[in-house]
Amino acid sequence: MTDITQIEAAARRLAGHARRTPLLSSPFLDEIAGRRLFVKAECLQHTGSFKFRGAWSAVSALPSAQRAKGVIAFSSGNHAQGVALAARRHEIAAVIIMPADAPRQKIENTRALGAEVVLYDRATEDRDAIGDALAAERGLTLIRPYDDAMVIAGQGTAGLEIAEQATEKKISEADVLVCCGGGGLTSGVALALESRAPGLRARPAEPEGFDDVTRSLATGTPQKNAALSGSLCDAIVTPTPGKLTFPIMQRLCGSGLVVSDEEALRAMALAWSRLKIVLEPGGAVSLAAALFRRDQIESEAVIALASGGNVDADVFARALTYAP
Amino acid sequence: MTDITQIEAAARRLAGHARRTPLLSSPFLDEIAGRRLFVKAECLQHTGSFKFRGAWSAVSALPSAQRAKGVIAFSSGNHAQGVALAARRHEIAAVIIMPADAPRQKIENTRALGAEVVLYDRATEDRDAIGDALAAERGLTLIRPYDDAMVIAGQGTAGLEIAEQATEKKISEADVLVCCGGGGLTSGVALALESRAPGLRARPAEPEGFDDVTRSLATGTPQKNAALSGSLCDAIVTPTPGKLTFPIMQRLCGSGLVVSDEEALRAMALAWSRLKIVLEPGGAVSLAAALFRRDQIESEAVIALASGGNVDADVFARALTYAP
Numbered sequence: 001m002t003d004i005t006q007i008e009a010a011a012r013r014l015a016g017h018a019r020r021t022p023l024l025s026s027p028f029l030d031e032i033a034g035r036r037l038f039v040k041a042e043c044l045q046h047t048g049s050f051k052f053r054g055a056w057s058a059v060s061a062l063p064s065a066q067r068a069k070g071v072i073a074f075s076s077g078n079h080a081q082g083v084a085l086a087a088r089r090h091e092i093a094a095v096i097i098m099p100a101d102a103p104r105q106k107i108e109n110t111r112a113l114g115a116e117v118v119l120y121d122r123a124t125e126d127r128d129a130i131g132d133a134l135a136a137e138r139g140l141t142l143i144r145p146y147d148d149a150m151v152i153a154g155q156g157t158a159g160l161e162i163a164e165q166a167t168e169k170k171i172s173e174a175d176v177l178v179c180c181g182g183g184g185l186t187s188g189v190a191l192a193l194e195s196r197a198p199g200l201r202a203r204p205a206e207p208e209g210f211d212d213v214t215r216s217l218a219t220g221t222p223q224k225n226a227a228l229s230g231s232l233c234d235a236i237v238t239p240t241p242g243k244l245t246f247p248i249m250q251r252l253c254g255s256g257l258v259v260s261d262e263e264a265l266r267a268m269a270l271a272w273s274r275l276k277i278v279l280e281p282g283g284a285v286s287l288a289a290a291l292f293r294r295d296q297i298e299s300e301a302v303i304a305l306a307s308g309g310n311v312d313a314d315v316f317a318r319a320l321t322y323a324p
Numbered sequence: 325m326t327d328i329t330q331i332e333a334a335a336r337r338l339a340g341h342a343r344r345t346p347l348l349s350s351p352f353l354d355e356i357a358g359r360r361l362f363v364k365a366e367c368l369q370h371t372g373s374f375k376f377r378g379a380w381s382a383v384s385a386l387p388s389a390q391r392a393k394g395v396i397a398f399s400s401g402n403h404a405q406g407v408a409l410a411a412r413r414h415e416i417a418a419v420i421i422m423p424a425d426a427p428r429q430k431i432e433n434t435r436a437l438g439a440e441v442v443l444y445d446r447a448t449e450d451r452d453a454i455g456d457a458l459a460a461e462r463g464l465t466l467i468r469p470y471d472d473a474m475v476i477a478g479q480g481t482a483g484l485e486i487a488e489q490a491t492e493k494k495i496s497e498a499d500v501l502v503c504c505g506g507g508g509l510t511s512g513v514a515l516a517l518e519s520r521a522p523g524l525r526a527r528p529a530e531p532e533g534f535d536d537v538t539r540s541l542a543t544g545t546p547q548k549n550a551a552l553s554g555s556l557c558d559a560i561v562t563p564t565p566g567k568l569t570f571p572i573m574q575r576l577c578g579s580g581l582v583v584s585d586e587e588a589l590r591a592m593a594l595a596w597s598r599l600k601i602v603l604e605p606g607g608a609v610s611l612a613a614a615l616f617r618r619d620q621i622e623s624e625a626v627i628a629l630a631s632g633g634n635v636d637a638d639v640f641a642r643a644l645t646y647a648p
Contacts, residue, residue: 019346019348021346022343022345022346022368024343024368027409027436027437028433028436043600044346044348044599044600044601048600085351105648109352112351112352113351269637272602272640275368276367276368276372276601276602276603276633277368277600277601277602278596278600278601278602279600309600313644313645313647316596316644317641317644320637320640320641320644321637323637324429
């Protein structure tokens, strides 16, 4: 089980490798939110999302002989790029298993970061069988996207930074809204805040129709989403909360917040206009919740962890149509 | 004449008020630039551009009795917003004289930051006469956009940060490309680097057709642009180098670099894709020069000061058509 000691150890391993991302704000956004609003801009992290933290944490924690054989991951998105860059900087091999119909740009980016990309056909091939065979053959270590103690510890370093930055800004009580898929970031941040800033409370933010964590927290048992795709917020669509992450979220998090795809696009437009940062829909749901669910927030200040900015130009152009 | 002592004093006045903006990078951009490339993201400064630094520096340097009467500025853009926010945070009045045909959004933003906006008709009214009358009547102090020692000192604080950040990244020699209009930012940064990082050399970057500083440096005497408008890079279009800024640039700067509007748009697309930041065309010319004028750069590393991100949605959508 991940704890604060592991998060602090991850922070030491990440020092000088991950960016300490800024906490941004704008008087225009404060007005919409009806309170002081701060945005932790993890889109400015290496590879454009927080995923680099967990990937670096996991890769750097491996025993060196095991690490030298390389790592493997399943991902068509942000986790792929995080693992690829973490592996390259450790000078080890990374194999990323991606669906053949993943966006060309994501495949190319992952390759350009030095990873070997293995494509499979979603309809006819078994992803796990391909991965298991490769891992066994080459001795690769699987880096899971969220259900891994070292990954959770790495994501938790964003929470350590939020605790420090909140102290600098004299924020002692706030809701910290976190874009939530499998819950690696949310649970890591919740653990960091529990120890370092007990007046700050993590709360998951999710897209409509994919609010498994919100419903799981409300009912006390893990819930599943009806669909597996169909949200613009593809980066944070997962079927059900993680086995390791859910108990942490259940113990520490406030209730979840749910926003529509259109609200995520509106939040992207406001982040573009008022903060000059690029968010992807799944990385903007926390900001959307801070801006458009003000009646569900009680604290005097709110911090939105904007988790990533890897978005296609056509989706971003759609968001721009909502620009003020 | 501005000197390092004044820049250091400005930095003390700005502490806790201006943001220390990050120095970002991407392996994808390094490859295009053919060397290590770093971007000083001043678009993340308050009001979306470096102008807040100079405005705060000038407003905070006024004797308190004089400051209490308020300030006045002529601007339709970034300087207007910088002065408006600096004045509001000092709890004093700001009057901004803007052309009546300025973009509605810029007028509204300036008003929303608490300034009194006075509109004039470019065709029939004399801007200076309106400003002089208001200043005399109310005892307002004029804050000039660049030909002001305290404004130059404030912009120079970005150079102090670049010097510190370069040291952290072990960069001892680099060209520092600066988006250049009247030269307030370029001259301030050049002064800071002269004292704090003598291996780093400031060089102005300008849009085609508005390369008055580049030509002035090349010829040794102040040159004028043929046109007064007609570039997408409106934020940095000025008729001729400043009286205070030109001698500083002449003494300290390397030769200028000139890029096209299309190259500025391409740089915006790459900043969007690879760094997740929003740049305006005039704020991207330095990055465009770093990416697309590699044969005019000799140093092993290049730092592009990306000066602002206040851009209309339709122009940004045009830039997105160049996204990789």
